[in-house]
Structures are given as structure tokens and as C-alpha cells.
Amino acid sequence: MTTPIDRSTTWPYESGEPGAFSYARFSSPTVADAERALGQLEGGEALLFASGSAAATAVVLALLGPGKTVALAEGAYYGTGALLRELERWDVRLVEYDQTAEPPGEADLIWLEAPSNPFLTMPDFDAAAGHPAPVLCDSTAATPIHVRPLERGCDIVLHSATKYLAGHDDALVGALVFGDASTAARVRELRSRTGSVAAPDVAWLLLRGLATLELRVARQSESAGALAQYLRTHPAVETVRYPGFGGLLSFDVADAESARRVETSTRLIANMTSLGGVRSRIEARSRWESERVPPGLLRLSVGLEDPAELWADLEQALA
Numbered sequence: 001m002t003t004p005i006d007r008s009t010t011w012p013y014e015s016g017e018p019g020a021f022s023y024a025r026f027s028s029p030t031v032a033d034a035e036r037a038l039g040q041l042e043g044g045e046a047l048l049f050a051s052g053s054a055a056a057t058a059v060v061l062a063l064l065g066p067g068k069t070v071a072l073a074e075g076a077y078y079g080t081g082a083l084l085r086e087l088e089r090w091d092v093r094l095v096e097y098d099q100t101a102e103p104p105g106e107a108d109l110i111w112l113e114a115p116s117n118p119f120l121t122m123p124d125f126d127a128a129a130g131h132p133a134p135v136l137c138d139s140t141a142a143t144p145i146h147v148r149p150l151e152r153g154c155d156i157v158l159h160s161a162t163k164y165l166a167g168h169d170d171a172l173v174g175a176l177v178f179g180d181a182s183t184a185a186r187v188r189e190l191r192s193r194t195g196s197v198a199a200p201d202v203a204w205l206l207l208r209g210l211a212t213l214e215l216r217v218a219r220q221s222e223s224a225g226a227l228a229q230y231l232r233t234h235p236a237v238e239t240v241r242y243p244g245f246g247g248l249l250s251f252d253v254a255d256a257e258s259a260r261r262v263e264t265s266t267r268l269i270a271n272m273t274s275l276g277g278v279r280s281r282i283e284a285r286s287r288w289e290s291e292r293v294p295p296g297l298l299r300l301s302v303g304l305e306d307p308a309e310l311w312a313d314l315e316q317a318l319a
Contacts, residue, residue: 003033005204026192030200034207035175038165041144042157042177045184047191048198048206051161052140054195056083059136059156061188063183064109066091071107073099074121076138078289080111099123103131112154114147117275118250118285119240129153134183139231140164141275145217146245150179154232161206162275164247167216171205173198216278216304220247223307227300230243230311233300236318238296247302248275250285253318256295259284265317270291275301277296279308 009024016120021028031048060070060083068086074096084094095104100121106146110133112123117140122200128135129152133183135147136156143164149157157177159165166173178184191197200208228242231251253259263271263284270281273288275292282304285293 003204003207005031005200006030007200011117016058020291024200025195025197025287027197027205030207031198031203032127034198034203034210037158037207038142038161038175039177039235041213042150043148044150044157046177047184047188048161048177048203049174049176049191049196050126050198051172052158052162052174053083055176056080056138056162057087057160058187058190058194058196059176060084060087060092061157061194062107064092064189064220065135068108069093069095069106070109070111071103071133072096072111073101073113073116073121073123075116075121075292076113077109077140078292080113083086086240088232089125092254096223099128099205103133105131107131107133109133110135114139114142115248116150116246117141117244118241118293118297120243120248120250122243125152125154128190129182134189139244139246140298143213143215143217143246146221150177150227155179161209163207163274164220165213165276166202166206167209167213167276168205169201169274169279171209173202173206217247219304220302221245223240223247223305223310224249224300224302226307226315227302231314233314234318239294248299249302250297250299253293253296253298256284256286259286259298262317266313268305268313269300269317276298277301277303279303280305 006029035046127174134155137154138158159175161173162270
């Protein structure tokens with residue numbers, strides 16, 4: 001049965017007291033249903049936010065304070081670093097470290113990404129879990145189909161649920177999943193005060209996406225693995241990065257000019273940003289993060305198209 005969308009912003013009190021739902025800034029029935037579904041997938045308590053960035057901001061504001069240090073995985077999504085640098089004005093310190101090694105001792109929050117975007121490295125979960133600080137893992141690209149960070153010693157899971165979880169490029173939504181109820185309660189309180197909760201229509205779209213998540217990710221992973229193999233054999237491709245699962249990979253061509261030619265020459269694969277949707281897309285990442293990525297790096301998010309047709313499109317673009 002399809003979950004109904006409840007767009008109410010307020011609900012009557014029950015016997016003179018607020019019930020499970022009273023005001024939509026706190027939560028709503030559709031949001032709560034989506035949170036339960038995602039929490040079951042990840043094995044924890046989920047909270048939805050207006051975007052992945054809103055979820056990331058809530059973690060820092062709720063759990064840290066002035067003088068605290070976030071140890072962020074090198075090569076993680078560039079927007080996370082940009083957000084944390086914004087918060088340096090409030091004396092939240094940022095250090096970047098190699099997530100395949102031990103986290104720095106001074107960290108008050110360890111921020112992993114599995115796999116990192118767009119370099120596709122995987123963290124050393126055991127090394128992070130052995131640190132006394134809480135551990136957050138951005139598992140957007142892996143999804144709970146491939147990695148369940150709470151089972152690997154992490155305390156918090158972050159998703160830009162806009163990507164694979166919703167899966168259809170029509171829902172801007174973020175999520176946090178907690179292994180500890182008291183931490184979830186603290187972040188829920190901050191969400192209620194700041195108004196960063198997801199809308200019910202978006203929560204419904206997330207529920208729709210979760211229903212087909214396993215099937216979509218299996219197809220995307222199979223196709224991405226095949227394309228990674230093909231790309232490794234192409235003379236115009238210098239480096240291929242693929243963690244062995246998931247629908248996201250990146251590869252390098254000679255330079256920025258070559259990358260621009262490839263991304264603007266594909267016909268089936270769209271030249272656009274983001275990842276995780278049913279349509280494949282490619283982009284040169286140097287337009288967004290030129291200071292840290294090779295100029296020829298192209299990020300490819302594989303959708304549900306026929307893999308033979310995708311390879312034919314890449315081949316003619318590379319030529």
C-alpha cells in the first residue's frame with residue numbers, strides 16, 4: 001500500500017496535550033514513515049533534512065562547539081570541506097587526513113566518506129572506530145546496499161538522499177542515521193529549532209525510491225564495473241578509479257581540454273552534475289574543485305541504460 005502524503009502543518013492536541021504530531025517543523029506522518037524505512041535499512045534511528053548539506057550542518061551545530069576539531073577525509077565531497085570552512089568563523093577547526101590511515105589524535109569528530117567523491121577511496125573503519133571521538137560516515141555513494149557504517153563501528157551515517165536513495169533526480173533531501181538514541185534526540189531538537197526538516201512530499205519521493213533501491217543499485221553496480229574494465233583498456237584514459245561496487249567511478253584523460261571534449265561529446269550520457277539517478281551523467285570536476293582534482297578528471301555516474309550502449313557512447317566521445 002502506498003504511504004499517503006500528509007501535508008498538514010499542524011495537528012489537534014490529544015486530551016489537551018501535543019500528540020505524536022503537533023507542528024510540521026518538528027515532524028509529520030510522511031516524514032516519520034520515511035525515517036522508519038531508512039532506519040530499518042541502516043540499522044539505526046534516521047532523521048530527514050531539507051538537503052544533505054542541511055544534515056551535515058546540523059551534526060556540527062548540535063554536537064560540536066567553538067574550539068572543536070573535525071578530522072575530514074582527504075578527497076571527500078568538496079562541499080563538505082567548503083561547509084566546514086564556513087564554520088571556521090565560529091571557531092570550529094578543520095583538519096584533513098588520509099582516511100585509509102589513523103585519524104589525528106586531536107579530532108573531536110571523525111568524518112569519513114565511503115567511498116570518497118570523486119577519488120573513490122575507502123576508509124579504514126577499524127582505525128576510525130578505535131579513536132575516542134565519534135565517527136560519522138558519509139555513505140551517499142555506497143548506500144546501505146553495499147556499506148552499513150553503523151555495523152563497521154561508526155556512530156552516525158550521513159546521506160545526501162537526493163542521490164541513490166531517492167534515485168530519480170526529483171527530491172532534494174538529506175538524512176542522518178544514528179546508532180545512539182540520545183545523540184539522535186539532540187540533533188532532532190536542533191532540527192526542530194532551526195527548521196531544516198524535510199517536507200512531506202519529498203519524504204514520500206524518498207519512500208518511492210527506497211522501494212526500488214536494491215534493484216537500481218545492483219544494475220548500476222554491474223554496469224559501472226563493466227565500464228571501469230573497458231575504460232582501463234582505452235588508450236586515451238590515464239587513470240580509472242572504481243572501488244569495486246556502486247554506480248560511481250572517475251577517470252582521467254590527458255588534460256582539461258580533453259575532458260571538456262569528452263563531456264560535451266556524449267550523446268546518451270548527460271553532461272550534468274550530481275549522481276545516483278537513473279540517467280547516466282558525466283562531468284569534468286575541475287569546474288567545481290580545480291584546486292584539488294587533476295584537470296582531466298571526469299566523474300561518471302552510471303544509470304540504468306544498457307551498458308553496451310553506454311560504452312559505445314563513451315568510446316565515440318573519447319575518440
